[in-house]
Every structure is written in structure tokens, then in C-alpha cells.
Amino acid sequence: MVVFMRKTKQTLGLIFSFLFLTALSAQSQTPVDKFGQLKVSATNIVSEKGDTVQLAGMSLFWSQWIGKYYNKHCIEWLATDWKCSVVRAAMAVNHQGYATNPRKELKKVEKVIDAAIDQGIYVVVDFHEHAAENFLDEAKTFFSHIAQKYGSYPNIIYEIYNEPLKVSWSETIKPYSEAVIAAIREHDPDNIIVCGTPNWSQNVDEASLDPINGKNIAYTLHFYAGTHKEWLIEKAEVAIENGLCLFVTEYGTTDANGDGPVYADETRMWWDWMDKHHISHCNWSVADKEESSAALIKRAPKRGKWKEHHIKPSGKMVKEELLRKHREMFGE
Ligand code: MG
Numbered sequence: 001m002v003v004f005m006r007k008t009k010q011t012l013g014l015i016f017s018f019l020f021l022t023a024l025s026a027q028s029q030t031p032v033d034k035f036g037q038l039k040v041s042a043t044n045i046v047s048e049k050g051d052t053v054q055l056a057g058m059s060l061f062w063s064q065w066i067g068k069y070y071n072k073h074c075i076e077w078l079a080t081d082w083k084c085s086v087v088r089a090a091m092a093v094n095h096q097g098y099a100t101n102p103r104k105e106l107k108k109v110e111k112v113i114d115a116a117i118d119q120g121i122y123v124v125v126d127f128h129e130h131a132a133e134n135f136l137d138e139a140k141t142f143f144s145h146i147a148q149k150y151g152s153y154p155n156i157i158y159e160i161y162n163e164p165l166k167v168s169w170s171e172t173i174k175p176y177s178e179a180v181i182a183a184i185r186e187h188d189p190d191n192i193i194v195c196g197t198p199n200w201s202q203n204v205d206e207a208s209l210d211p212i213n214g215k216n217i218a219y220t221l222h223f224y225a226g227t228h229k230e231w232l233i234e235k236a237e238v239a240i241e242n243g244l245c246l247f248v249t250e251y252g253t254t255d256a257n258g259d260g261p262v263y264a265d266e267t268r269m270w271w272d273w274m275d276k277h278h279i280s281h282c283n284w285s286v287a288d289k290e291e292s293s294a295a296l297i298k299r300a301p302k303r304g305k306w307k308e309h310h311i312k313p314s315g316k317m318v319k320e321e322l323l324r325k326h327r328e329m330f331g332e
Helices: 002-027 031-035 072-080 102-119 132-150 169-185 204-208 230-241 264-276 313-330
Strands: 039-041 044-046 056-060 086-092 122-128 156-159 193-195 217-224 246-252 281-286
Touching (some): 031 313, 056 122, 056 313, 072 086, 072 102, 086 102, 086 281, 122 132, 132 156, 132 169, 156 246, 169 193, 169 204, 204 217, 204 230, 230 246
Parallel strands (some): 056 281, 086 122, 122 156, 156 193, 193 217, 217 246, 246 281
8 A cells, every 4th residue: 555655656746747847848938949940931931840930029229329228138028028039139330330339339239149049039130221232341241240150040030231221122232132141141051131122121012023042031121100001011012922021120100200109000900911921020119219119218227127117108019919929929
């Protein structure tokens, strides 16, 4: 009887340990654990296993102006409390950015990348510039370094040109992109590279008529819900029909200048549309600037741990959507 009891106890102990460990591992599964090395397959981003993936998260603000949120505690908070599966480091180039202070700005970006790797989330490394063709050497040096140092991590997504202005895709942006892609591919054969498109990354239809030859290439679409309506969705649908994989690396719930009202209905229309096409997105922005697109109130703590009163209306609405996307992704 004693032997029997002891055996039963041992068995029960084993069963409980198994259940506990299973629960623990399910709970601690990160987006990168779940999806691994991402790829572009036709018009979608897919996981290592080939399942369609839609990432959702936050973009930081221009690194040289509001660099205080470029730290590991803030990224940890965005991953754990806001449930971001992706964050975007918007490294300024002009206006006292990387072109003037390369080491200082690079250091901020690397802090964000290291923290994203620790948290098991994806990170968009953005060359935040409106005339990147004038900074081709800087872009090649920067992305070559990032690819060499981090190209073996599945976390990295390269965004090589934030928002080109009204310049030609085929004459200006495409040659720039091909040169930067070549610099990245010398060190990293596979991670996704997102290319900017004409007119503040709206004319994805123009890019779709003359796409880049190469694997794992996506194209940037940006929108601000108060300014960009159905007409921009129509352009995007042309691009998708022509076979492009789109990534909304930046969007706002406000007017295109980053301020004005928060357009809840219009933002929801865009979220629905992005869900329909499995398009990944990052919201502009993690900042305490006095403008309505900034998620935080003035002087919100730089190390995360924000309470409700630190978060402005746009941030609250976006956070709720991020939690919903996370539940959808992990079925929790
Ligand atoms: Mg790689």
C-alpha cells in the first residue's frame, strides 16, 4: 500500500510538472519563437513554416529629437504590456541625425535592436529620411554594419528609405534601393528588406509596375487616417494585384501632419483593410510630443511602465488594437 501510494504520488508529481512546464512554455512563447525567420511569399509575409504573418506594433519617433524612448526598458514595456510583435527604430539621417552624428544615432538603434532580440519581437530598422538618394554612402555603410552584426537574427527587418518625396520610382528610388539591397545581401542573404515608394510612401502602384528583382523584398505604404482615404486604398490594391507585398511601417490615426483629431472610424477602416490583406503595421509614434499622433503625454516616463493617465487618446485606441491582435495571434 505504501509503495502504491508513493508511486501514485510520483506519477501525479510528474503529471503536474509536465502540465506546469507546458503552460509556462505556451505563456512565454514570443512572436519570434512562433514565427522564426520571416519570408516574403507572393504578396504576404510568412513564417518559417509558411504560415501567413501579420505583425502589429509601434514606431518610435525621430531618433535625434525624441531619442529618450530608445532604451531597453521602454522596448520591454512595449513588448510585454502593449503586446507589440514589432517595434520600429526611426533613425534620423538629416537634421543632426546619423549623417552628422553616426556613432550617437547608431548606438540608439542598437539599443532598440538588442532589446527587441531579448524580448523575442521583430524590429524594423528604418533609415528615416526624405531624400535618402542624397545619403547613399551613409545608407550603404549603415545597413552593411547592421546586416553584418545582426543579419543572422530573425528579428531584423530593414527599412531602407522612410518616405521619398515626389521623385521617380524607376529613375531615383529603385536604383538607390538596389544599391542598398546589394550592400545588405553581402552579409545577410535572407531577412526582409522594405523599400520606400514615391510621394511619402504612397505610390506603391508606381513601384508595382517596375518591381525589384530579388527575394524577400517588401514595399512601404504609409497612411494617416484623417488625410488618406479610399483613394489610397485603391492605389494599394493595384499594387497588391500586381504582386507586391506591402508593409505599413508607419501610420497615424490623425492628419498627415501628425496632429488634428483622432479619426477613430477611418482608422478602423484601415485596420480592417490591413487585416483582410494580412498587412503588418506600426503606429506613429512612441513620443511625448504635444501633437495628437504622439501616444504619450508630455514627460511620460522614458522607461515605459506607463499608467493610463500617461497615454493620450490615439495611444489608448492603438494599444487596445495591439492587445486584440496579440490575442488573435496567440489565441489567448
Ligand atoms: Mg538573415
